[in-house]
Amino acid sequence: MSPGHGHKSGFKWTRKHLLGLQDLSAEEIEHVMTTADSFKEVSTRSVKKVPALRGRVLVNTFFEDSTRTRTSFSLAASRLSADVIDFSEKTSSTSKGETLIDTARNIEAMGIDIIVLRHPAAGAAETVSRHVNCSVVNAGDGAHEHPTQGLLDLYTIRERFGKVAGLKVAVVGDIVNSRVARSNIWALTKMGAEVILVGPPTLLPRTFERFGVRVVHDFDQVIGQVDVINMLRVQFERIKSSQFPSVREFTRFFGLTSDRFNRCKKDVFIMHPGPMNRGIEISSKIADGPQSGILTQVTNGLAVRMAVLYLVTQAQSQVA
Amino acid sequence: MRNHYDQSDVQYILNELAAKVAAAFDPNQPLNIIGIRTRGETIAQRLTTLLKSRGFKNIGRGVLDVTLYRDDLSEIGPAPLAGPTEISVPLDGIPLLLVDDVLFTGRSVRSALDALVDFGRPAVIRLAVLVDRGGRELPIAADYVGITLPHVPRDARVNVHLVETDGIDEIVVEPKEAR
Structure with missing residues (x-):
């Protein structure tokens, strides 16, 4: 059998970085x-490994805290039979002043094939990718992008509705500080969904309209129209206090409360990238309810990351 | 050597293959038939239909995608599209017939054997192929063969086309210069 068997189209993936x-x-x-x-099928087997x-x-090179993304990448790599090393900033030479590029090149010199990088600076993954020969996968760079999150959100929506094109998706909360929001915007608009960004003007400037999305400052104005609501986490560690209303005020105007949920479409799908601030951006009852896809997102994240690593x-x- | 086998040839070869398989298994006992994606699966479907008409009552079915088990993954890039494997029938203790379209180097079959181990422990595993074109690189042999083409040059290509995937039933031997 020829190596290309099983191709449904002539498409070839050629990117060695994401x-x-x-x-x-x-x-x-x-x-x-x-x-x-x-890859989702692999996780349903009794031997969950190929x-x-x-x-x-x-x-895993994480310069910011992470639980699920790091664990998800580790598990995805394990299921593909790759070996995984964790590089922790706190115990590393970066605390001695080594630059990011030096750190990456030293890691690569040990014979690494894939660097998964999370870094507080936007563009960090792109910079590293220009200085190493191995693959670089961005696991979040500042407020710029979190591509695997965008892909797994898209995958979860696609799985739920059987399509993406034509759906109305609200992304709600602290948009300006959110890499998840940006990656969601790219993924969803490219696949034909209508994206509606919702948040206070301080956390959602009108400039986002240039990405081909709607910008709305009143959640209640769109709540009954949308098929999907993706609630972003309130990032207490990232916001400047002047941008942000009080927590109570935020919950009142932008939180997904039971009252708002009752005004949603009957089959609305609720998502959240985690970790959740229960009772602030989303009520516990909704997060744990039957229309929540939050844990499905985590499950799908594994399959999507396996696909990306592969x-x-x-x-x-x-390429090399 | 013929370079083309048409629809009636393919029909005849498939019937021959089904007869050999039918003679080797007990129609009253369970048998799992697993096709290697993509054309091995289509042949597995056809064989199942033919075996049922010969009185086989208890056939379990599944599809195996061996892409992730290939030993040349690191060399062939870009990534071939890996299809899902669909094996929901229990394999333990039941005879298993593995089906592929063309047996050449034996590497796909080796990958398939590796993959099957992850799903269970069949009583026996037998291999049925529509075409054996020789050229093995591993100690693997088919148990049931539709047609043997022993004199195909290594650099030629043997393509099995089937109505379900290609709109026509035929076997085509393409010499190197034709490509």
Whole structure:
């Protein structure tokens, strides 16, 4: 059988890095979705492991705290039979003043195949990718992008509705500080969904309209029209106090309360990238309710990250 | 050597293959038939239909995608699209017939054997292929063969086309210069 068997189209994935979704074509995004379908099946087996990345090494390089993203990447790599190393900023030489690029090149010199990078500076992953030969996967760079989150949100919506095009998706909260919001905007608009951003003017400037999305400052104005509500986390550690109303005020105007939920479409789908501030941006009853996709997002994140790791690694052999 | 086998040839070859398989298994006992995606799966479907008409009552079905088990993954890039494997029937203790379209180097079959181990422990695993074109790189042999094409040059290509995936039933041997 020829190596290309099983291809549904002539499309070839050629990116050895995943830095953001802004540059990806709709075809590339769809390819990740299709690939993730196959990897989702792997997680349902009794032996939840395939040898696709056997002998490869992935390093999680996190300069910011993370629970689920780091764990999800580690587990995704394990299920592909890759080895995983965790690089922690607090115990590393970055505290001795080593630059990010030096750190990355030193890590690569140990024979690493994939660097998964989370960093507080926007563009950090892109910068590193220009100085190393291995693959770089952006796991969040400042307020710029969090591409695997955008992909897994898209995957979860696609799975729930069987399509993405034509859906109305509200992304609600602290948009200006959110990389999740930006990656969601790219993924959803490219696949034909209508994106409605909702938040106070201080956290959602009108300039976002240039991305081809609607900007709304009154949640109640759109609540009955949308198919999906993606509630963002209130990022207490990132906001400047003057941008942000009081927590009570935020909850009153932008929180997903039971009262607001009752005015939603009957089949509305509720999402949240986590970690949740229960009772602030989302009420516990809704987060744990039957229309919540929050834990499904986590489950799907694994399949999507397996797909991404598989694709970028395979692209190495042809680019390098 | 013929370079083309048409619809009636394919029909005849498939019937021959079904007869060999039918003679080897007990129609009253369970048998799992697992096709290797993509054309092995189509042939598995056809074989199942033919075996049922020969009185086999208890056939379990599944599809195996071996992409993630290939030993040449690191060399062939870009990433071939990995399809889902669909095996929901229990494999333990039941005979399993693995089905592929063309047996050449044996590497796909090796990948399939690796993958099957992750799903269970069949009583026996047998291999049925529509075409055996020789050229093995591993110690693997088919148990049931539709047609053997022993003199195909290594750099030629043997393409099995089936109505379900290609709109036509045929086997085409493409010499190197034709590509």
